[in-house]
Amino acid sequence: MIRTVLGDIAPETLGVTDSHDHLFFASRKLPGQELDDAGAAEAELRAFADAGGQALAQWTPMGLNRRAEDLPDLSRSTGVHLVAATGLHQAAHYRPELLPLLLDGLADRFVAELTEGLRRDADPDGPPLPARAGLIKIAGDFHHLDTHAETVFEAAAAAHHATGSAIAVHLEGGTHPLGVLAELHGKHRVPASSIILGHLNRFPDPAPHREAAEAGAWLGLDGPSRANHATDWRLFDLLRALTEAGHADRVLLGGDTTSAAARAASGGGPGIPYLLTGIRARVIRDLGADTADAFFRRNPARAFDVEWRR
Structure with missing residues (x-):
């Protein structure tokens, strides 16, 4: 089953999916670009639905x-359908006074949000909300894992083993995918099929992408991105290479809207709907309708499918 904020659903009912995005987000690394407008979030979602999402x-x-x-x-x-995340990002994203609180009992926090309910960010030790998380989001660093990441990875692996939840990994600049696999799969015994490697298009080297696919991991490619526009033009080169190598069944695509400037509803765009009106439309044209169905429907239904253990 797939755990959404309204409850568990059968994988075949998930449908056309944006596999990596943000309706709300605020970080110390992006001052003044907070996603904190519920009306804009609803407008983005409605436009996404109108485009077939x-x-x-x-x-x-x-x-x-x-x-x-x-x-x-x-x-x-x-x-x-919305699949929400528990998890923890890089330390630099957090207010210094909040991070020690979140790190205390981290694996138990992840498990509780996956099985009992998400907590309000303003009250992380408060009562659970009715909505539960459906994945664990964590982050590596540029070409390595720092000590913070190692701590978070260990907690995420423990939560995976307790619940079966997928682990979605922010790769800084798209780097270190095989090191992340070695940490989660090799060291902590998380099945590769439960690991989603995000932002791979930001480091457009097809060799480690193929190796990660051969290991059984999910390959997350996202954009377009104002922050990473220099590699946007390589997206379809990577998708074509993966498809020709027989790995279309490991690809997930997302918009990764992380700032107000990237949101169509608040001005800059191109926003969440462009994943379907732009990217998906070109996938259909260039790679075929069946490949598009794999990227946007069949693969997400498998990647987020979990036999929940609690």
């Missing part, structure tokens, strides 16, 4: 303005 995975983890209390109403009002 049926599901979206929000990768915003604990402590970064998830607005978890608003997600169920957004899902109901737009008809879009």
Whole structure:
């Protein structure tokens, strides 16, 4: 089953999916670019639904303005399935006074949000909300894992083993995918099929992408991105190479809207709908309808499918 903010659903009902995006997000690394407008989030979701979108995975983890209390109403009002994240980002994203609190009992926090309910970011030790998380979001660093990441990876692996949940990994600049696999799969025994490697298009080297696919991991490619526009033009080169190598069944695509400037509803765009109106439309044209169905429907239904253990 797939765990959404409105409850568990059968994988075949997930539908056309944005596998990596953000409706709400706020970070010390992006001052003044907070995603904190519920009306704009609803407008983005409605436009996404109008373009044929049926599901979206929000990768915003604990402590970064998830607005978890608003997600169920957004899902109901737009008809879009929402998969929410527990997890923890790089240390630099957090207020210094908040991070020690979140790190205390971290694996138990992850498990509780996956099985009992998300907590409000303003009250991380408060009562659970009705909505539960459906994935664990964590982060590596540029070409390595720092000590913070190693701590978070260990907690994420423990939570995976307790619940079966997928682990979605922010790769800084798209780097270190095989090192992340070695840490989670080799060291902590998380099945590669439960690991989603995000931002791979930001480091467009097809060799490690193929190796990660051969190991059984999910390959997350996202964009377009104002922050990473220099590699946007390589996206379709990578998708074509993966498809020709027989790995279309490991690819997930997302918009990764992380700032107000990237949101169509608040001005800059191109926003969440462009994943379907631009990227998906070109996938159909260049790689075929069946490949598009794999990227946007069949693969997400498998990647987020979990036999929940609690």
